[in-house]
Amino acid sequence: MRKCIFFFIIISSFTTLFAQVGVNIASPTGVLHIDPGKNSPTTVTDDVVISTAGNIGLGTLAPAAKVHIAAPVGNVAFRMTDGSQTADRILMSDANGNASWGVIKGSGGYAFRVTAAKTFPNASGALMPLEGSSTQINIVSAGNYLITIRWWGATSAIGGSGAVSAYFYLRKNGTNVDAIEYYVPATANTPFTFTTVLMAANCLPGNYLQVYVTPSVGGQAWTINGSGMINPSIAVFRM
Structure with a gap:
């Protein structure tokens, strides 16, 4: 009986241990938490988090969308260079949701x-x-x-x-x-x-x-x- 209890405790410990994975952080937030600067929770602007809901957070510990980017003032939050980029283009999608830079009708x-x-x-x-x-x-x-x-x-x-x-x-x-x-x-x-x-x-x-x-x-x-x-x-x- 004591062997069964001991085995159950070990299994429970492994479940708890691997429920969250942290890189450069002792107390991770979410399923996966990467802290490149080893400075969380004081600074989270460089953190990457995957929540239990499957949301990805860049610069935030509580992503509210599938991809949530929180960039400090003066920093570029997103950049895509696929050959169609140039000044004054907007991000557009085709019927399947594939994105590229383009111009809208009548916009100049x-x-x-x-x-x-x-x-x-x-x-x-x-x-x-x-x-x-x-x-x-x-x-x-x-x-x-x-x-x-x-x-x-x-x-x-x-x-x-x-x-x-x-x-x-x-x-x-x-x-x-x-x-x-x-x-x-x-x-x-x-x-x-x-x-x-x-x-x-x-x-x-x-x-x-x-x-x-x-x-x-x-x-x-x-x-x-x-x-x-x-x-x-x-x-x-x-x-």
Whole structure:
């Protein structure tokens, strides 16, 4: 009988012993409690806790949600770098709850200031450069996109009508999806400016857009970011 009682006491002790696991802490809170700085309960901002309800607490000993992050003022609570991150994006989900950074419809978009000097040959044209050496506008959220081009450039010759023109093509994954020929009054070797808009429908994350410019009327190349010119820009807006 005494052997049975002794065995029961041992089993009960093991159950109590392994009910909570602590790392760097003698009196853990929750099923698992990690105290990297060995400073709890005085400081809990560095603690990680899994409660009996299955909640995970980062910086808190009483997580009130499946993942509860309590960060001190001035500290970053959450960071996700999956390639879609950039300034002014928001965290979005697809129908299955998978998260990524994106832009919501009608919330605006983002802009590129074209700073590199570029020559667009007459009749053959070239891709519009963006910031740095890239020519691609990468799509991170599904939807229809408006691409607003604010042109600022010059040419060395003018057509007999006193105007010049160029074809602007919007390409999605290398295929033209929209185009416009834009005419503008101009003077040779004098900067001229205008704004035009193109649209790409049914874009998906991972797609990319490019703007291709082909000068036409006037017979000469167009140039950007030369002497006395302001940087052109491209604004991207998700409808």
